[in-house]
Amino acid sequence: MKIESFQTYIVPPRWLFLKIETDEGISGWGEPVIEGKAATVETAVHELMSQLIGSDPFRIEDAWEKMYRAGFYRGGPILMSAIAGIDQALWDIKGKAFKAPIYQLMGGAVRNSIKVYSWVGGDRPSNVGAAALERKKAGFTAIKMNATDELQMIDSYEKIDDVVARVKAIRESCGPYFGIAVDFHGRVHKPMAKILAKALEPYNLMFMEEPVLPQNNEDLGKITELVKTPIATGERMFSRWDFKRLLESGNVDIIQPDLSHAGGITECKKIASMAEGYDVAVAFHCPLGPIALASCLQVDATVYNAVIQEQSLGIHYNKTNDLLDYIKNPEVFEYDNGFVKIPQGPGLGIEVNEELVKEKAKEGHNWRNPVWRHEDGTISEW
Ligand SMILES: O=C(O)[C@@H](O)[C@H](O)[C@H](O)CO
Ligand SMILES: [Mg+2]
Numbered sequence: 001m002k003i004e005s006f007q008t009y010i011v012p013p014r015w016l017f018l019k020i021e022t023d024e025g026i027s028g029w030g031e032p033v034i035e036g037k038a039a040t041v042e043t044a045v046h047e048l049m050s051q052l053i054g055s056d057p058f059r060i061e062d063a064w065e066k067m068y069r070a071g072f073y074r075g076g077p078i079l080m081s082a083i084a085g086i087d088q089a090l091w092d093i094k095g096k097a098f099k100a101p102i103y104q105l106m107g108g109a110v111r112n113s114i115k116v117y118s119w120v121g122g123d124r125p126s127n128v129g130a131a132a133l134e135r136k137k138a139g140f141t142a143i144k145m146n147a148t149d150e151l152q153m154i155d156s157y158e159k160i161d162d163v164v165a166r167v168k169a170i171r172e173s174c175g176p177y178f179g180i181a182v183d184f185h186g187r188v189h190k191p192m193a194k195i196l197a198k199a200l201e202p203y204n205l206m207f208m209e210e211p212v213l214p215q216n217n218e219d220l221g222k223i224t225e226l227v228k229t230p231i232a233t234g235e236r237m238f239s240r241w242d243f244k245r246l247l248e249s250g251n252v253d254i255i256q257p258d259l260s261h262a263g264g265i266t267e268c269k270k271i272a273s274m275a276e277g278y279d280v281a282v283a284f285h286c287p288l289g290p291i292a293l294a295s296c297l298q299v300d301a302t303v304y305n306a307v308i309q310e311q312s313l314g315i316h317y318n319k320t321n322d323l324l325d326y327i328k329n330p331e332v333f334e335y336d337n338g339f340v341k342i343p344q345g346p347g348l349g350i351e352v353n354e355e356l357v358k359e360k361a362k363e364g365h366n367w368r369n370p371v372w373r374h375e376d377g378t379i380s381e382w
Contacts, residue, residue, distance in 0.1 A: 001026070001097065003057050006049050006089075008042045011360040013322055014367035015289040016042055017352070020049075020089040022057055028092030029352050031260050031291035032085020034077045036369045044082035052086070058097070060090045064266050068239075080238035080263050087264025088295045088348070095347030102347060103301035106269060113339040114300040115308045117142040117179060117206075119287070122166070129169030132178070135314070141338035142179025142206055142308060143170070149372065150380045151192035160192070160199050167203050179206040179308075181232070186213035187381040190222065197227045206308075207232040207254050207283075213381075214242075220251035230254055235285040238262045243271050247278045254307065258285040260292040265299055272303040281307040288312065290327045294348040301342040309340065326360075328353050 002023045009017045016033040032045050048067045055063065067083045068074055095102045103109050118135045120143045122128040132143050147163050163182070170180050182205055188196055193211050200208065207230040212219045214236045224231060232254035237243055238261060246252050257271045272282045282305050284296045293311050300306045312323055313333070324330035328351040334341040343349030372380035 003052050003055055009357050009361035010038050010364045012365045018085045018089055026093050026096050028089040029291050030085035030089035031289055032082050033260055034081045040078055041081045044078050048082050057090050057093045075239055081261045084260050084264035087266050091265045092347035099346050101344055101349055102298040106302045109301040110304050113341045116311050116340050117144050118314045120145050125165040125169035128166045129173035132170040133173040136174050139338055144181040144183055147182050147184045151188040153189045153191050155192050160196055164199050171203050181206045183209040184211045186210045190219050197223050201227045201229055205229050217246050224251045232256055240271055254281045254283050256283050256285040259295040260288050265295055269299055276305045281305050283308045286310045290323050290350055294350045297342050326353055
């Protein structure tokens with residue numbers, strides 16, 4: 001079998017899909033995207049794919065090493081996201097060719113399903129508390145919320161009180177054992193991160209995410225000295241080489257590589273194995289589309305230390321939304337009591353609705369991260 005051709009599709013709300021075709025009629029799908037830079041990643045996909053046309057799609061490790069090593073420059077969000085989507089599509093092809101779900105080709109399953117969390121938003125404590133309770137009633141056992149817009153180096157204790165009030169509202173509406181994760185989103189500078197972490201500690205969080213920016217990961221030790229709360233980070237780290245120092249530091253409890261940003265199925269399985277050696281858990285990051293989610297679930301099936309899966313389906317997970325619209329078999333994501341079952345179909349287990357993808361690609365998208373500014377006019381962390 002040979003890789004014959006490929007197409008990329010920029011589709012709403014902010015995604016990029018890739019289809020790779022072989023000379024034997026089997027094709028596979030990937031989702032190579034970094035939010036806000038879809039067109040840049042698309043260009044990288046085209047450059048990388050030009051070196052794969054004509055090669056054997058089953059030699060995924062070889063394709064990965066070629067994309068990673070032969071280019072001299074390596075790593076970072078753009079290249080690793082491009083590699084990620086190509087890698088997913090090659091695994092999808094291989095699974096379909098062998099008529100097996102990808103996890104069967106990766107050593108087989110250690111679990112049948114994985115716990116998921118939903119995201120909740122809202123400015124007022126009462127709204128956030130009610131939104132979390134709706135998720136709980138819909139079957140979720142855990143949610144994640146953003147802490148705040150930004151906390152600058154020195155900032156107001158009023159903002160700290162506001163975050164605490166929202167977390168308290170969820171704790172009160174959903175009870176003592178409901179999972180609450182708080183995403184600091186790298187928006188909280190170190191001096192205030194210490195204060196916020198301490199203020200949230202009494203609420204028994206499931207985890208605190210990106211308490212500092214990944215560029216400042218050495219400061220995680222300052223946080224772990226202060227609080228017992230599990231620390232999660234990794235959505236902006238892109239390879240084993242990015243994760244190795246973090247794991248060696250001992251200052252992380254849950255890593256969150258993204259299957260569409262960090263080199264795909266092949267690389268994320270390896271990152272997860274490294275973490276297992278440090279007794280560190282994995283919660284794959286995935287605020288993305290159906291191909292990314294399907295890829296995560298295949299790897300979750302094989303990773304012993306995977307503890308929970310992010311996914312962008314919320315309270316309406318059993319109704320129509322962007323993620324489900326793009327596939328012909330939305331029932332493949334089967335939710336039950338806060339868990340989603342591992343899909344069992346060949347490859348990624350999803351049937352992409354190609355007609356709709358083509359239709360939506362005519363519309364495309366121009367999604368950009370919003371730009372925020374502080375009172376004094378300076379740019380805010382997003
Ligand atoms: O943990 C999350 O899902 C967020 O941090 C998103 O990745 C971020 O807003 C970029 O889309
Ligand atoms: Mg995050």
